[in-house]
Amino acid sequence: MTLLQIDGLSVRFRLRDAVVQAVTDLTLSVRPGELLAVVGESGCGKSVLAHALFGLLPRNAEVTGRALMGEVDVLRCGEKRLAREIRGRRLGLVPQSPATALTPVRTGRSLLAETLRAHRRDPGLADTVAADAGLDAHALDRYPFELSGGMAQRLVTALALASDPPLLIADEPTTGLDRPLVDHTLDLLRRRCDNGGAVLLITHDLAAAERVADTVAVMYASRIVEHRPAPDVFAAPAHPYTAALLDALPDRAFTPIPGHPPMLTALPPGCAFAARCPRADTACASRPGGPVACHHPLVSEAVA
Numbered sequence: 001m002t003l004l005q006i007d008g009l010s011v012r013f014r015l016r017d018a019v020v021q022a023v024t025d026l027t028l029s030v031r032p033g034e035l036l037a038v039v040g041e042s043g044c045g046k047s048v049l050a051h052a053l054f055g056l057l058p059r060n061a062e063v064t065g066r067a068l069m070g071e072v073d074v075l076r077c078g079e080k081r082l083a084r085e086i087r088g089r090r091l092g093l094v095p096q097s098p099a100t101a102l103t104p105v106r107t108g109r110s111l112l113a114e115t116l117r118a119h120r121r122d123p124g125l126a127d128t129v130a131a132d133a134g135l136d137a138h139a140l141d142r143y144p145f146e147l148s149g150g151m152a153q154r155l156v157t158a159l160a161l162a163s164d165p166p167l168l169i170a171d172e173p174t175t176g177l178d179r180p181l182v183d184h185t186l187d188l189l190r191r192r193c194d195n196g197g198a199v200l201l202i203t204h205d206l207a208a209a210e211r212v213a214d215t216v217a218v219m220y221a222s223r224i225v226e227h228r229p230a231p232d233v234f235a236a237p238a239h240p241y242t243a244a245l246l247d248a249l250p251d252r253a254f255t256p257i258p259g260h261p262p263m264l265t266a267l268p269p270g271c272a273f274a275a276r277c278p279r280a281d282t283a284c285a286s287r288p289g290g291p292v293a294c295h296h297p298l299v300s301e302a303v304a
C-alpha cells in the first residue's frame, strides 16, 4: 500500500524568453510508516515538487505526470477538491518560508486554534501541539513579526501538525534552529512515522536525513539520480553525485564539488552531472535510467 504514488512528474515554468525545467520525470512513492528524505543542492527542484503536490504552483507552471493519493490525482483534482479533501486532511505541508506562510495580524494561538477547530480537534490542544513542535506556550501569544526565525519555523511546523495529516511534507523544517531543536524536530517526524504516519522530508542537511530517513531520493538538476534505502546511500553511495555531496560534508572529506549545476533553462540531453563528474566518459552523453541514474555507478549491484 502507498499513501502517495508519483509517476513521471514534470514541472516547467514558461518565462518570456526561456523555459525552466524545475522537475523532470520524477517517480516516487511513500508508504505508511516511511520517512523519505529528498536531498540535493539549492535550486534542484525540491520545493517545486512540494508545491506541485500541494497545488501551490503559479500560473506559468506546466505540470505533467500523476500523483495519486488513493484514487485522487492531486495534480489534476482541482482547487476545490484539494481544499476540501487533501490539504491538511490527507496531506500536510511545513512550508520552507514561514515568514510568507503566516498571517501577520493573527497570533500563533489564534492560527493554531482555528486549524484545530477546522479539523474537529479541541482548540485547547494549541499548547500541546506547539510544545510538540518545540515552541513555548508564551510564544503563541505573539504576532508573527514578534517571533524569531526559529520560532516562526516551529510555529509553521505546529500548524502543519495541528490537522494531524497521514502524510506530511516538511520542506526544510529545521532552518534557523539550534542543534538540540533540530534533533527535537527530526525526532518528532520520526515518531510520526513510527506511529503509522509518513513524512516526505525535504532537506539540505544530509546529517538530518541520515539520522531519521528510511529512504533517500537524491535530486540533481530537476531529476532524481539515486533512490535507495537510507543506510545504503550513506554507507555506500552509488551515484557519483551522491558520493560528492557526502564528501563535501565537514565530518567527511570536506571537499567541495567542483563547478556548478547546469542552468535549468539549458539542461544537457545526457547526464546533467557529467560535466562535474570524475567518472564521466562518452557514454554519459546519453541519459541513464534506473534507481541509480548513472552509467558508471560506484556500487554496481545497486543498478540491478
Ligand SMILES: Nc1ncnc2c1ncn2[C@@H]1O[C@H](COP(=O)(O)OP(=O)(O)OP(=O)(O)O)[C@@H](O)[C@H]1O
Pocket: 013, 020, 022, 040, 041, 042, 043, 044, 045, 046, 047, 048, 049, 058, 096, 204, 264
Ligand atoms: N515561479 C517560478 N518561475 C520560474 N522559475 C521558478 C519558479 N519557482 C521556482 N523556479 C525555479 O525552479 C528551480 C527549483 O526551485 P526550488 O525552489 O524547487 O529549489 P530547491 O531545491 O527547493 O532549492 P532550495 O534548497 O534553495 O530551497 C529553481 O531554479 C528556481 O529558480
Ligand code: NI
Pocket: 046, 047, 048, 096, 171
Ligand atoms: Ni526549497
